[in-house]
Amino acid sequence: MRRVWPLTVRGTGALVLAIACLFVANEAGVVELMYFGILLLAVVATSVASLYVGRRTDTITRSLVPEVASVGSEARVTVRVDVRTALPTAPGKWHDTLPKGLRGKADGAFPALGSGLRGGERGGARSVDLIYTVTGARRGVHPIGPLTVRTSDPFGLARRTVVFGQRTPVTVAPAVIDLPPLIDYAGATGGMLHTTTDQLGQGSDNLVARPYAPGDSMRRIHWRATAHRDELMVRQEEQESTPEASVVIDRAALRWSPEALRAPGADPGFEAGISACVSAVARLVHDGYAVEVLDSEGSVLVDRIDGGDMTEVDAMLVQFATLTARRDDALPHLARQFAGISTGPVVVIVGRLDPPDAVALAPIAHHSTLPVLLTAAPVGDAIDVAADHGWHVAAIDADRDLGVAWANAIGRGVHHVLG
Template sequence: MRRVWPLTVRGTGAVVLAVACFIVAGEAGLVELMYFGILLIAVVAASVASLYLGRRTETVTRSLVPDVASVGGESRVSVRVEVRTALPTAPGTWHDTLPKGLRGTAEGAFPALGSGLRAGERGGVRSIDLVYTVTGARRGVHPIGPLTVRSSDPFGLARRTVVFHHRTPVTVAPAVIDLAPLIDYAGATGGLLHTTTDQLGQGADNLVARPYAPGDSMRRIHWRATAHRDELMVRQEEQESTPEATVVLDRAALRWSPEALRAPGVDPGFEAGVSACVSAVARLVHDGYAVEVLDSEGNVLVERIDGGDMTEVDAMLVRFATVTAQRDDALPRLGRQFAGISTGPVVLVVGRLDPADAVALGSIAHHSTLPVLLSTSPVGDSLDIAADHGWHVAAIQADRDLALPWANAIGRGVHHVVG
């Protein structure tokens, strides 16, 4: 899309002056003024022609590094503009439109181009690379664009504004906070973070080894036997088990705000809850737990992520970029999902927590080796009631660092954040 009027204030003034010269020349019979007016018109026309005949943009493409932005994290945006030109073009400026979900300065100088034919490019096509940095401000999927390029002739008489409406969607994932590890809870969570060894004698040398089979863990390789037999051998007696954990995000809208239903990134409290959820998952997976992520209705938000698989954690962040609240409230019935089972750590992230909710959730703590309850809006003594039932509790806020409440929760049980 181009601006209708192609002249600057200076160019418009030149046209007005030329018209005045024509009028005065006709009235006073001054041929010199007529020539001067014609010269001004010719210069303005040449300026317009140099802008509108010398360049045609073919495509605009964008790429991000990393390709998924995160709230509070920086991404490098590269914009490639392919220009077809047979004539030299004037320099100008460019501006890329950023959505509310991204912050940054997306503007700069657009370079002048020489003749594409002279340079020997195929078809006169030239590529221009523009680079800028953005910071994620709001979770969700946000489009970058359109790109606006403004250029002017060397005399400043004419201008050309072209808007390229191609938009590039950018995924902004929730922020992941680095949380304290649960290594100290290896025994408390079932002793599953390391393997156990049944020895036949007093030393490790008495272990019976067998040939390696597909599917055996590399951690079970018996290196001494491997070196002796010249083939991979594994410890027969070593038993491995996979630690498991569950992270639950309560999505009931009545516990957050109505805005949490509309779109991601709108309700600060819900954003704090989502960030706490994905941060807990990242911490548990990093510590070696196989983690399942549910909502309070039991719906699987993310399929089971094996311990140490941080690639799947990154994929989870993309899914959580668009998670919103829902109308149903199943939190009081959450305990039924854990009835009759015993599991490892359970991290529950909720919005408003009433004393009645704390009582209803009390039974879950008895089925988990490490129950952690995080609330953005605890009411009254609800956290104390939950702690009395065995929960490790903490109140979290959108404008506070999650790391400290988490550390206090897993370390001492109860931690109140004073607003």
């Protein structure tokens, strides 16, 4: 795309002056004005030709390092512009359009280029790399572009504006906050907790899957083995060296806000909950737990992540970049998902929490070695009610330090140990 009018204000003035000189020269018979007008027209024409003749910009490509940005973190964007020119070109300016989900300064000076024929490039092909830094501001997938490049001739009479319509989608993952470890609670897991180093190399190699039998919990279905065997397979009890944990995020929009249904990043409270969810998963996996990530309906959001497998944690962040809320409210029935099983830490993240909700969640606390409940909007004495039923509970929101809230949660409430 190019601007229709190629002249600057100076160039437009020169063109008007040239036409005026030709008109006056014709009326008054002044030959000198005729020569001057023709000279001005030649200068303007030459300026336009210097920008449009022998130069063509074909394509642009963008790359991001790291490939997935995250909220609050920086990423470097490199825009490669392929230019074909047989003549030297003047410097200019460029500007890359950033979406609301990214912040940064995406503009600068476009360099002057020498003749492509001088360096022996085929067809005068040249590449220009434009580099800038962006910061993730809003979770989701956001397109960068279009890129605008403006150049002018040495006299400032003509300009050329090229707008590249190509847009590059950039994934902005939720922020992962470094949470305090659970090492102090190793005894509560029956002596099963090991460091990440101990867990590396064990993972799925120690996992035994068997065919599904009536009465088996759906939460124990091993999806990879199911896909491989083409029949439902469930996990056998893992070796003592692989403790389990579960992280549950409530996605009911009525407990957050209607904006949480529309698009990622629209509801600050829901974003705090998403960040708490992925941060808890990262902490537990780092501490050696095999983690299941569910929503309040019992739906598996990502495949089970083995202890120490931080690569799968990174893959989870990409999936969570577009996670939104749901209309259905399944939180009062969440306890059914944990009926008849005993597990390690269970982390539940909810939006609004009232006392009846805390009572409905009470049975889960008695099936976990470390039940943690994080709420973005506690109502009344809901936190105290949850703590009385055995939860380690704390409030979270976009303005609070999640690390402090996590530390308060694991240090508050009655600590239940399975017998």
